[in-house]
Amino acid sequence: MTREIRLRYAPSPTGHLHIGGARTALFNYLYARRLGGKFIVRIEDTDQTRNVENAAESQMENLKWLGVEWDEGDDIGGPYGPYRCMDRLDIYHQYMNQLLEEGKAYYCYATKDELDTEREEQIARGETPRIDEKHRHATPEQKEAFEKEGRKPSVHFIVPEDRSYTVHDLIRGEVTFETKEMGGDFVICRPDGIPTYNFAVVIDDYLMKISHVVRGEEHLSNTPRQLMIYEAFGWEVPEFAHLALILNQDGKKMSKRDESIIQFIEQYREMGYLPEAIVNFLVLLGWSPGGEQEIFTLSELEKLFSFDRVNKSPAVFDSTKMNWMNNHYLKSRPVDEIMEMCIPPLKEADFLEAELTPERKEWVKQLVALYQEQMSYCAQIVPLSALFFLEEVAYEEDAKAVLKEPQVKEVLTSFRQHLNASAEYTVEAISAALKATQKETGCKGKALFMPVRVAITGQAHGRDLGQTIFLIGQEKVAKRLEQVIKSL
Numbered sequence: 477m478t479r480e481i482r483l484r485y486a487p488s489p490t491g492h493l494h495i496g497g498a499r500t501a502l503f504n505y506l507y508a509r510r511l512g513g514k515f516i517v518r519i520e521d522t523d524q525t526r527n528v529e530n531a532a533e534s535q536m537e538n539l540k541w542l543g544v545e546w547d548e549g550d551d552i553g554g555p556y557g558p559y560r561c562m563d564r565l566d567i568y569h570q571y572m573n574q575l576l577e578e579g580k581a582y583y584c585y586a587t588k589d590e591l592d593t594e595r596e597e598q599i600a601r602g603e604t605p606r607i608d609e610k611h612r613h614a615t616p617e618q619k620e621a622f623e624k625e626g627r628k629p630s631v632h633f634i635v636p637e638d639r640s641y642t643v644h645d646l647i648r649g650e651v652t653f654e655t656k657e658m659g660g661d662f663v664i665c666r667p668d669g670i671p672t673y674n675f676a677v678v679i680d681d682y683l684m685k686i687s688h689v690v691r692g693e694e695h696l697s698n699t700p701r702q703l704m705i706y707e708a709f710g711w712e713v714p715e716f717a718h719l720a721l722i723l724n725q726d727g728k729k730m731s732k733r734d735e736s737i738i739q740f741i742e743q744y745r746e747m748g749y750l751p752e753a754i755v756n757f758l759v760l761l762g763w764s765p766g767g768e769q770e771i772f773t774l775s776e777l778e779k780l781f782s783f784d785r786v787n788k789s790p791a792v793f794d795s796t797k798m799n800w801m802n803n804h805y806l807k808s809r810p811v812d813e814i815m816e817m818c819i820p821p822l823k824e825a826d827f828l829e830a831e832l833t834p835e836r837k838e839w840v841k842q843l844v845a846l847y848q849e850q851m852s853y854c855a856q857i858v859p860l861s862a863l864f865f866l867e868e869v870a871y872e873e874d875a876k877a878v879l880k881e882p883q884v885k886e887v888l889t890s891f892r893q894h895l896n897a898s899a900e901y902t903v904e905a906i907s908a909a910l911k912a913t914q915k916e917t918g919c920k921g922k923a924l925f926m927p928v929r930v931a932i933t934g935q936a937h938g939r940d941l942g943q944t945i946f947l948i949g950q951e952k953v954a955k956r957l958e959q960v961i962k963s964l
């Protein structure tokens with residue numbers, strides 16, 4: 477019988493949606509869609525010391541924003557729920573009791589301190605740490621004595637001796653682990669009755685009929701332990717695919733504290749990246765379609781994605797490429813949409829008032845249109861357009877050099893005069909004033925435009941000059957020209 481295709485993303489709610497997590501979710505989602513299967517989001521919250529309030533909700537919200545939607549999950553339910561580990565404790569206990577009854581697991585009464593001390597001693601003796609297995613053989617009397625002392629047992633799984641377990645991985649091929657190197661009988665349930673990840677994940681993947689387990693490489697070494705649990709129950713094992721690490725630009729493993737990379741989807745969203753660009757960038761972190769094409773929509777990817785084109789070696793996170801990708805998508809969007817994304821950072825910078833009149837909005841739209849081609853992300857509108865908002869402009873070094881040229885005073889005086897003489901303040905009138913200045917002074921090209929640009933914007937380079945002067949506004953332009961002319 478062929479298996480139904482069912483994949484899952486199983487985040488631990490320890491924080492916002494991270495780049496690595498988003499990529500894992502995306503690969504699962506794409507493969508499920510490609511094969512016409514189901515995609516499930518399950519919350520793995522058994523490590524309560526690391527849980528962060530609302531992290532699961534925030535992760536799900538950000539996934540939806542990326543366009544990654546699921547068929548079953550903690551928020552929408554489904555036929556195999558609940559989809560949150562802490563709501564499944566009864567289920568885990570039932571299966572754990574089965575292992576205890578069959579002699580495949582046992583109660584261990586060693587306290588955490590005892591286990592830690594033993595571990596330290598083993599390390600000091602130069603041995604590979606191995607969990608204390610003597611409780612495996614504790615007599616009923618010994619157990620009773622421990623209970624009387626008030627000790628609460630954990631449950632340990634009996635690791636078969638001298639065996640090897642091979643993970644058949646869709647990306648890495650066969651990876652074999654020897655049980656003698658695996659540190660002994662491992663904990664499947666803590667004294668507080670909460671199962672460990674390695675146990676819960678197997679029960680959940682089995683009961684939710686998961687056909688493919690796709691997750692980060694850091695879980696590869698957990699997989700042999702999970703295989704032992706599948707074996708103990710006599711269950712069919714899913715397919716596995718472990719995704720290689722994401723490295724930073726220095727080639728180092730990206731850590732959550734690494735400041736060289738913006739790591740959370742939430743942050744990209746706030747900075748004005750588009751979800752399509754992030755998805756496109758993320759999918760290329762380890763997958764390549766084989767060919768020159770680099771721009772893919774989500775629906776194209778849903779038809780193309782496969783694990784034979786996922787790389788075994790780590791992917792490097794290249795922020796420049798991310799910015800290039802986002803710029804590509806930003807440019808193709810209607811300016812109204814980009815304007816809406818630029819307004820919050822402009823308000824945040826106190827450049828815009830809380831309520832915008834229709835005229836003011838029209839002005840913002842023209843401002844955004846001026847920079848849309850150039851922006852990597854929408855928050856860049858703030859530094860790019862500061863000269864439109866500030867009363868005083870700061871003159872950059874190369875701009876100051878321009879103002880030292882001999883023709884500057886004549887050009888600026890003439891331009892001011894022609895501008896003042898125009899009946900209205902429009903892009904056409906500004907352009908006519910520039911032409912009249914050229915005629916009067918005999919200066920043209922750079923000799924004409926540079927002094928005007930520098931005097932009014934403080935910068936030697938920028939966007940379309942006429943439109944820039946128009947959007948800065950008559951009053952500010954007059955003031956800046958006046959100040960510069962006076963200083964010459």
Ligand code: GLU
Nearest residue numbers: 486487488520677691695
């Ligand atoms: N909860 C795990 C994590 O957030 C995922 C484990 C798995 O996919 O099996 O890393």
